[in-house]
Amino acid sequence: MRTPQLPDVGSFIREQRERSALSIRKLAEMTGVSNPYLSQIERGIRRPSAKILRSIAEALAIRTETLYERAGLLDPVEAPGVRLAIAQDMTLTASQKQALMEIYKSFITNDQEDS
Amino acid sequence: MRTPQLPDVGSFIREQRERSALSIRKLAEMTGVSNPYLSQIERGIRRPSAKILRSIAEALAIRTETLYERAGLLDPVEAPGVRLAIAQDMTLTASQKQALMEIYKSFITNDQEDS
DNA sequence: CATGACTGCTAATAAATGCAAGCAGTATGC
DNA sequence: GCATACTGCTTGCATTTATTAGCAGTCATG
Numbered sequence: 223m224r225t226p227q228l229p230d231v232g233s234f235i236r237e238q239r240e241r242s243a244l245s246i247r248k249l250a251e252m253t254g255v256s257n258p259y260l261s262q263i264e265r266g267i268r269r270p271s272a273k274i275l276r277s278i279a280e281a282l283a284i285r286t287e288t289l290y291e292r293a294g295l296l297d298p299v300e301a302p303g304v305r306l307a308i309a310q311d312m313t314l315t316a317s318q319k320q321a322l323m324e325i326y327k328s329f330i331t332n333d334q335e336d337s
Numbered sequence: 338m339r340t341p342q343l344p345d346v347g348s349f350i351r352e353q354r355e356r357s358a359l360s361i362r363k364l365a366e367m368t369g370v371s372n373p374y375l376s377q378i379e380r381g382i383r384r385p386s387a388k389i390l391r392s393i394a395e396a397l398a399i400r401t402e403t404l405y406e407r408a409g410l411l412d413p414v415e416a417p418g419v420r421l422a423i424a425q426d427m428t429l430t431a432s433q434k435q436a437l438m439e440i441y442k443s444f445i446t447n448d449q450e451d452s
Numbered sequence: 453c454a455t456g457a458c459t460g461c462t463a464a465t466a467a468a469t470g471c472a473a474g475c476a477g478t479a480t481g482c
Numbered sequence: 483g484c485a486t487a488c489t490g491c492t493t494g495c496a497t498t499t500a501t502t503a504g505c506a507g508t509c510a511t512g
Contacts, residue, residue, distance in 0.1 A: 246490060256471045261491060271469070271499095272387040272410040286411060295387040296401060361460065371501050376461060386469095386499070 231275070231293040232266040238282045239264070252281040269293075346390070346408040347381040353397045354379075367396040384408075 239249055246264075250257035255274055262268040270278075275293055279286040290296040354364055361379075365372035370389055377383040385393075390408055394401040405411040 245488080247488085258472085258491070258493095259470055262470095265491090268469070272405070274470080276410065290387070290405075290411075295391065296405075360458080362458085373461070373463095373502090374500055377500095380461095383499070389500080 230266070231270070231289065232264045234292050235278060235282070235289075236264040238284060242282060249278070249281060253277040345381070346385070346404065347379045349407050350375075350393060350397070350404075351379040353399060357397060364393070364396060368392040 239246070244252075246260050247257045249255075250260050253260075253274075254277060259268065259270075259274075260278075263270045263274070270293070272290065272293075272295060275289045275295075276286050278284075279289045287296060287299065291298045354361070359367075361375050362372045364370075365375050368375075368389075369392060374383065374385075374389075375393075378385045378389070385408070387405065387408075387410060390404045390410075391401050393399075394404045402411060402414070406413045
């Protein structure tokens with residue numbers, strides 16, 4: 223009984239693509255990846271190679287490492303500096319810390335590597 | 338006219354394997370990758386997937402990112418901090434800087450990510 | 453000499469990646 | 483109504499990855 227469904231990277235890519243208001247075909251054109259394959263990737267049917275992920279990341283302005291992490295190709299890298307500092311800050315309430323952390327996380331998942 | 342020869346990752350893997358005094362078969366056993374495939378990878382005949390590179394990196398105690406960079410899957414990440422600091426240090430001679438830099442480079446290419 | 457345990461490499465096959473062609477559905481203009 | 487352009491998805495196929503089985507060579511031990 224095999225349920226391949228590997229939605230992790232796929233759904234993330236779909237989110238980012240829709241966030242950029244791009245169609246599958248448009249993204250296909252930008253990345254050089256065929257549109258049916260992108261469709262299958264987003265639905266978790268196929269497991270894209272690192273090369274494909276890389277071009278997708280570039281087109282969506284996402285860090286390549288982030289996509290690799292989502293695909294299980296790379297261990298999530300700790301950024302203990304900011305996280306630790308927030309956690310240990312005495313002047314912030316728990317909910318403030320949580321909010322700050324969310325914003326921080328959204329930054330590091332979406333920001334592209336500065337060339 | 339096809340000259341596949343992609344010796345870059347391959348020769349690096351071979352160096353690291355021999356440095357660890359491991360046979361291809363032994364490495365195959367450690368990584369779960371078949372020994373003929375390892376042979377082909379080291380000679381640049383085949384282009385291993387990220388998953389394979391990852392298990393090789395783990396077995397050879399190399400950082401996964403390093404192997405990805407060698408394979409062209411990831412842009413080499415600059416570590417300007419230490420390099421810059423060494424270069425700008427006024428108390429070091431040129432040859433001392435060079436030696437220090439060599440040691441530093443050997444660390445970042447060989448050190449495994451601390452779990 | 454022969455047997456066994458190594459070394460690495462070649463050949464054939466299974467499985468997966470990735471693409472070209474084409475299908476259904478919706479929206480806009482004529 | 484009909485054409486055109488868009489949306490995403492299914493099918494079939496070429497290419498590549500990765501494995502199992504097996505071959506030639508070297509070295510040590512009986």
